[in-house]
Amino acid sequence: MQAETLEKTRGESMRQAVGLLKDAAGPDRHHLGWAVLWLALAAGLEVLGPLLGKRLIDEHLLPRALDWTSMALLLGGLVLTGCAASWLRYLQLLRLSGLAMRSVQRLRERVYGHVLRLPMAFFDRAITGQLVSRVTNDTEAVKGLYIQVLFVILDSTIVLTGTILAMAWLDWRLMSLVVALMPCVLLIVWLYQRLSAPAVARARQLRSDINAQVAESIGGMSVLQANNAQARFAERFSRTNEDQYTQRVAEIRANAWLLRPALDMLNVVLLASVIYLFGQRADGTVLGVAEVGVLYAFISYIARVIEPLIQITMQFSQLQQSVVATARVAGLLDEAGAPEHGTANPGDEAAANEAAPTSGTPAIDIRHLDFAYIGDRNVLHDLSLQIPHGAFYGIVGHTGSGKSTLLSLLLRYYPAPRGSILMNGVPLDDIGHDAFRSRVGLVPQDPFLLAASARENIDMGRNLPLARIERAARAAHAHDFIMALEDGYDTLLGEGGSRLSSGQKQLIAIARALAGEPRVLMLDEATSRIDSATEQVVQEALNELRGQVTIIAIAHRLSTIRDADRIVVLNHGRIEEAGAHDALMRIEGGLYQRLYLLQQLAA
Numbered sequence: 001m002q003a004e005t006l007e008k009t010r011g012e013s014m015r016q017a018v019g020l021l022k023d024a025a026g027p028d029r030h031h032l033g034w035a036v037l038w039l040a041l042a043a044g045l046e047v048l049g050p051l052l053g054k055r056l057i058d059e060h061l062l063p064r065a066l067d068w069t070s071m072a073l074l075l076g077g078l079v080l081t082g083c084a085a086s087w088l089r090y091l092q093l094l095r096l097s098g099l100a101m102r103s104v105q106r107l108r109e110r111v112y113g114h115v116l117r118l119p120m121a122f123f124d125r126a127i128t129g130q131l132v133s134r135v136t137n138d139t140e141a142v143k144g145l146y147i148q149v150l151f152v153i154l155d156s157t158i159v160l161t162g163t164i165l166a167m168a169w170l171d172w173r174l175m176s177l178v179v180a181l182m183p184c185v186l187l188i189v190w191l192y193q194r195l196s197a198p199a200v201a202r203a204r205q206l207r208s209d210i211n212a213q214v215a216e217s218i219g220g221m222s223v224l225q226a227n228n229a230q231a232r233f234a235e236r237f238s239r240t241n242e243d244q245y246t247q248r249v250a251e252i253r254a255n256a257w258l259l260r261p262a263l264d265m266l267n268v269v270l271l272a273s274v275i276y277l278f279g280q281r282a283d284g285t286v287l288g289v290a291e292v293g294v295l296y297a298f299i300s301y302i303a304r305v306i307e308p309l310i311q312i313t314m315q316f317s318q319l320q321q322s323v324v325a326t327a328r329v330a331g332l333l334d335e336a337g338a339p340e341h342g343t344a345n346p347g348d349e350a351a352a353n354e355a356a357p358t359s360g361t362p363a364i365d366i367r368h369l370d371f372a373y374i375g376d377r378n379v380l381h382d383l384s385l386q387i388p389h390g391a392f393y394g395i396v397g398h399t400g401s402g403k404s405t406l407l408s409l410l411l412r413y414y415p416a417p418r419g420s421i422l423m424n425g426v427p428l429d430d431i432g433h434d435a436f437r438s439r440v441g442l443v444p445q446d447p448f449l450l451a452a453s454a455r456e457n458i459d460m461g462r463n464l465p466l467a468r469i470e471r472a473a474r475a476a477h478a479h480d481f482i483m484a485l486e487d488g489y490d491t492l493l494g495e496g497g498s499r500l501s502s503g504q505k506q507l508i509a510i511a512r513a514l515a516g517e518p519r520v521l522m523l524d525e526a527t528s529r530i531d532s533a534t535e536q537v538v539q540e541a542l543n544e545l546r547g548q549v550t551i552i553a554i555a556h557r558l559s560t561i562r563d564a565d566r567i568v569v570l571n572h573g574r575i576e577e578a579g580a581h582d583a584l585m586r587i588e589g590g591l592y593q594r595l596y597l598l599q600q601l602a603a
Ligand SMILES: Nc1ncnc2c1ncn2[C@@H]1O[C@H](COP(=O)(O)OP(=O)(O)OP(=O)(O)O)[C@@H](O)[C@H]1O
Pocket: 124, 373, 374, 379, 397, 398, 399, 400, 401, 402, 403, 404, 405, 406
């Protein structure tokens, strides 16, 4: 039963891989036909060569029938078939490589594009290293499927069949001897794979461990150095590295001790057997009159039998690995993308203006919102809240009270129950993607800066005019420090904005959000990493936006939202208190009062 399931999975993977290959080949598919044709012709010519040699020896050299014209023709034919076969192989490789590379390029773009559209819930369980590997290494496996696997198998099969047919035509008894010894080649290669497979698999695993360790230590370098953990990390790395070396050596040993010597030995046995039988035949005792040309042709053919057999057998394990990698890519492509929004009536006039402010309706209307990440374990319970246009709302609460979850739902990172959140009276689900993203801006806790210029970091690929970028930077109080940089807006900020202070990074992130001219601005603990002076700058920036932009700010530092029109206090996913700072401070023993006093004490 289990084996049956396994077979089904393998069959399924194979179907997925072939489907993906066909899609990836796309408009270049006709090159595949040409490549197969060149390949078949080249293999045919390679089989023809020894036959011409045989005629030259048997009909001219041995009987000393020196007919120079036909000898020159045969010799020329021999050289020409060799050259033509090489030329055709070159053409075939060129077409095939081009096709394979373009397929990888197309597939990689498709996979990356798909990853960009996946819902945030997917990234909760995704492992970054694995995802990177899907987009880079696994897509590369498609190339392997074309070049290393499918064509090597096809090539070897054509050469092998042609060679056996030619041998049968020349002398079926000698051919039978060669064919009888062929299973030995399969046995040797099979044994080699059995012996080397564990080492190959382990070496692969260790290589990805090495990648993961390097990525982890570079990502956490500051923590690593602060804890003086360099020696421990170096030691762990060298252990993994040493293990990988040992496994690679085991694999090479299996090749050097078993595969090559055994195959060479078999080659010698085959040659000796053919020569022995041939010798008998030369005596006239077994096979009658000898033809030295047949011996020449057979010796040429023996190499052409063994090599394709090795290739075919070896490629099968490669095929399996490539199919598995391709199936992993297909699996990723099967992940459902983020839900389409607002596509019900694409031509609808209202859809174009969806979420545009209308007097009377709140900017954000949350109605009896319940939400659970997993099953029925709600993290938000019956939350109702109306936020008017242009208001500044603060959201506070203990760790784990549900602040970020609420923000994620408002940002549509996770789907809220239909109708539980409305923006300007329109359910969130009905607002088209572009309209929604252009109306909502986010300043995250981690500003996430690109290794690019200040301008590019604010623009974020939207091709905004410089005037708008500058306006946003001024509104975010970032303009002055940007201008003080050596190249102003064109100054490169370094990886992750390493040239800027935490506060400056945060101001760039605010400028980025404002450059989109949002109607709703959400801040997710945007002041948690900055000093009080920068916090004041942020506060000033927010105050200047009041009335024009609806602001929803999550803040652990209560001073950031002290001046908010209304502060919503969450407790275990419920609204515990709501009101302006002064009103909340008047609630004796209230949650906000306690939080605020605690922070005052700590300051
Ligand atoms: N992606 C997720 N998958 C499952 N559970 C989650 C996920 N994110 C948050 N939770 C759970 O939801 C609850 C609310 O978490 P949330 O991050 O919204 O709290 P928070 O108030 O923003 O906390 P903090 O102030 O520490 O950021 C927590 O119990 C948390 O464990």
